[in-house]
Amino acid sequence: MTATTFSSYDRRHDALAPASGRDIVRCLRSLPGFPGPGWWLLTAAVFGLNIASMTGSSTLLGRSVDFISGLAVPGFGSGREGFTVLLGVVGVLMFVELVTRPAAAYLMFSATRRLTVDLRRRCLAATLEAPIPDVLELGTGNVMTRLTKDIDTAYRAVQSIGTRFVVTALMFPFTFVALALISPWYLLLLILLPAIFAVPLKRTLTGLPVATNALSTAQARRNNMLLDTIRGLPTIRAFGVRGWATQRLERNSWDTVQREADRIPLFLRLIGTGYLAYGVLLAGAIALSTHLVAQGALTTGAASAAVVLVVRLEMHVFNVLIFTGEIQNALTALGRAVSLALLSDNAIDASAPDDCPESPEVRIEDLVFRYPGGAPIIDGLCLTLEAGTTTALVGASGAGKSTLAGLIAGLQRPASGTISIGRVDTSTVPDTWTARQVSLISQEVHLFSGTLREDLRMAAPDADDAALTAALTRVGLAPDSAGWQRWLPEGLDTLIGAGNDDLSPEVEQQISLARMVLVDPPVLIMDEATSEAGSDNARSLERAAQAVARGRTSLVVAHRLDQAVAADRIILMDHGVVVEDGSHRELLAVGGRYAELHARWSGSRNED
Numbered sequence: 001m002t003a004t005t006f007s008s009y010d011r012r013h014d015a016l017a018p019a020s021g022r023d024i025v026r027c028l029r030s031l032p033g034f035p036g037p038g039w040w041l042l043t044a045a046v047f048g049l050n051i052a053s054m055t056g057s058s059t060l061l062g063r064s065v066d067f068i069s070g071l072a073v074p075g076f077g078s079g080r081e082g083f084t085v086l087l088g089v090v091g092v093l094m095f096v097e098l099v100t101r102p103a104a105a106y107l108m109f110s111a112t113r114r115l116t117v118d119l120r121r122r123c124l125a126a127t128l129e130a131p132i133p134d135v136l137e138l139g140t141g142n143v144m145t146r147l148t149k150d151i152d153t154a155y156r157a158v159q160s161i162g163t164r165f166v167v168t169a170l171m172f173p174f175t176f177v178a179l180a181l182i183s184p185w186y187l188l189l190l191i192l193l194p195a196i197f198a199v200p201l202k203r204t205l206t207g208l209p210v211a212t213n214a215l216s217t218a219q220a221r222r223n224n225m226l227l228d229t230i231r232g233l234p235t236i237r238a239f240g241v242r243g244w245a246t247q248r249l250e251r252n253s254w255d256t257v258q259r260e261a262d263r264i265p266l267f268l269r270l271i272g273t274g275y276l277a278y279g280v281l282l283a284g285a286i287a288l289s290t291h292l293v294a295q296g297a298l299t300t301g302a303a304s305a306a307v308v309l310v311v312r313l314e315m316h317v318f319n320v321l322i323f324t325g326e327i328q329n330a331l332t333a334l335g336r337a338v339s340l341a342l343l344s345d346n347a348i349d350a351s352a353p354d355d356c357p358e359s360p361e362v363r364i365e366d367l368v369f370r371y372p373g374g375a376p377i378i379d380g381l382c383l384t385l386e387a388g389t390t391t392a393l394v395g396a397s398g399a400g401k402s403t404l405a406g407l408i409a410g411l412q413r414p415a416s417g418t419i420s421i422g423r424v425d426t427s428t429v430p431d432t433w434t435a436r437q438v439s440l441i442s443q444e445v446h447l448f449s450g451t452l453r454e455d456l457r458m459a460a461p462d463a464d465d466a467a468l469t470a471a472l473t474r475v476g477l478a479p480d481s482a483g484w485q486r487w488l489p490e491g492l493d494t495l496i497g498a499g500n501d502d503l504s505p506e507v508e509q510q511i512s513l514a515r516m517v518l519v520d521p522p523v524l525i526m527d528e529a530t531s532e533a534g535s536d537n538a539r540s541l542e543r544a545a546q547a548v549a550r551g552r553t554s555l556v557v558a559h560r561l562d563q564a565v566a567a568d569r570i571i572l573m574d575h576g577v578v579v580e581d582g583s584h585r586e587l588l589a590v591g592g593r594y595a596e597l598h599a600r601w602s603g604s605r606n607e608d
């Protein structure tokens with residue numbers, strides 16, 4: 001195994017925060033669809049031509065005033081003939097402006113469209129490659145938003161304002177070069193610009209994100225509440241609290257509307273400042289032009305050209321102010337998506353050791369774990385699961401059983417300590433290795449939409465129908481069983497998963513167990529895997545689970561004590577600590593808490 005300086009306890013990349021500008025560029029550049037030098041050159045040339053023709057036509061239109069004064073315009077001569085030629089050139093420049101704008105837009109859109117597809121693919125790949133704790137920390141909703149809405153927001157921003165933004169960004173330098181060519185004195189206006197923009201821009205940059213974030217939070221809260229209400233519909237009906245649910249929703253909807261309204265003054269202030277800024281710029285240009293004409297330093301036509309150039313800046317002054325917010329929004333959204341795309345950087349960069357040839361020992365040493373912001377749930381736990389044995393984990397609710405199961409399966413990242421599988425410290429190997437060695441079955445069974453055969457083949461792509469049927473038989477779902485007859489009328493061709501008839505929870509669990517038989521993992525963890533079963537089916541499902549666990553290193557989070565009785569060893573946990581450890585007989589003989597629990601459980605069963 002290659003030594004690594006990076007353990008899974010250190011994260012290189014915090015996916016909760018949006019990626020930095022540098023990371024965004026790095027990620028976009030690494031996408032296959034990132035445009036090459038040819039595209040950049042062509043796009044720069046098209047944009048350059050567009051702006052040059054705009055500033056050129058403005059300058060010439062201004063200079064045409066000199067013809068009225070009977071003066072000659074350099075390059076065009078004087079009189080009617082000169083004026084006609086100048087108008088012809090202005091016409092050509094306007095035509096070039098007209099043609100190059102859609103061409104620039106096309107170049108931008110085509111490149112962005114490709115990048116959008118690439119980025120979405122990269123995000124999905126990163127989600128699948130990233131350490132599971134990081135993905136779980138982000139949460140399903142967050143991952144979905146980044147994959148869909150955030151990428152769409154960035155794409156729509158490029159579509160709606162991308163071309164105008166580039167034109168605006170280039171208009172200022174081109175206009176000032178044109179003004180400087182008329183007279184260097186116009187560069188004085190350059191000093192005015194930062195003085196005018198600095199304050200409103202700073203206000204926008206600080207105020208808008210805060211207001212936008214507050215709006216997003218309010219929207220997320222409202223959406224969660226909507227989801228919560230729809231999911232809890234039966235309870236709401238049963239308790240007769242429709243009024244309460246409606247009021248709660250109304251309160252949250254109004255809160256969202258209010259947060260939206262909070263942004264309006266910011267935009268209004270922005271537009272007001274824009275008018276003021278532009279007014280000052282235009283007044284400055286007119287005053288300077290008048291002064292230069294009076295001094296005889298410029299012709300009226302040259303001064304008019306300068307004023308026309310500034311007049312054409314009007315829209316762009318407002319664009320700077322308005323686009324700032326939109327660009328910032330789009331960059332934040334892009335940063336969130338890129339942050340997801342970079343999540344795979346957290347995967348351990350080391351070659352994986354060979355898979356465990358047979359069921360290995362699982363050794364836990366000084367394990368410490370806490371949920372974010374909480375006290376340690378597991379604090380210094382040491383435990384060894386002997387190779388090829390079944391260990392049952394019992395304890396009161398909240399003892400930390402599921403947390404420990406998740407830690408061994410690699411779903412959570414410990415704060416410290418080690419979990420070794422067959423002498424391999426799992427914090428030093430890619431978590432795909434751990435996932436291959438340890439399978440976790442929980443109560444939440446996900447069946448993929450399609451035929452039963454397709455679902456099972458995900459666990460063993462090469463398995464033939466006979467192998468699939470044998471796996472189902474091993475977990476009590478043989479073709480002649482009642483479960484098969486009742487729920488799988490088309491056998492392996494039965495359509496299951498989303499969009500098809502719901503199966504009974506027991507059959508779903510059996511299919512999940514059959515997948516485990518096919519995966520054949522060296523270490524198996526079952527958390528609540530059979531607790532859903534009703535009493536009629538509980539025993540057969542229990543037997544199926546025992547059959548799958550037999551011969552492997554297994555950990556069963558036992559919610560009913562009969563699950564524990566059958567295990568080789570029982571561990572009683574309390575507040576993240578092992579308080580009793582031994583076989584069923586040994587623990588009964590000790591007469592401690594397990595014996596007490598067992599006596600209570602046996603008593604309640606006898607009463608039944």
Ligand SMILES: Nc1ncnc2c1ncn2[C@@H]1O[C@H](COP(=O)(O)OP(=O)(O)OP(=O)(O)O)[C@@H](O)[C@H]1O
Binds near residue numbers: 402403
């Ligand atoms: N996602 C979470 N965030 C914060 N705290 C959590 C989270 N999940 C569990 N906890 C807390 O961690 C502690 C251990 O929970 P855990 O689910 O591991 O216990 P358990 O023994 O499996 O309980 P049960 O038998 O009820 O499932 C509990 O106090 C629980 O409230």
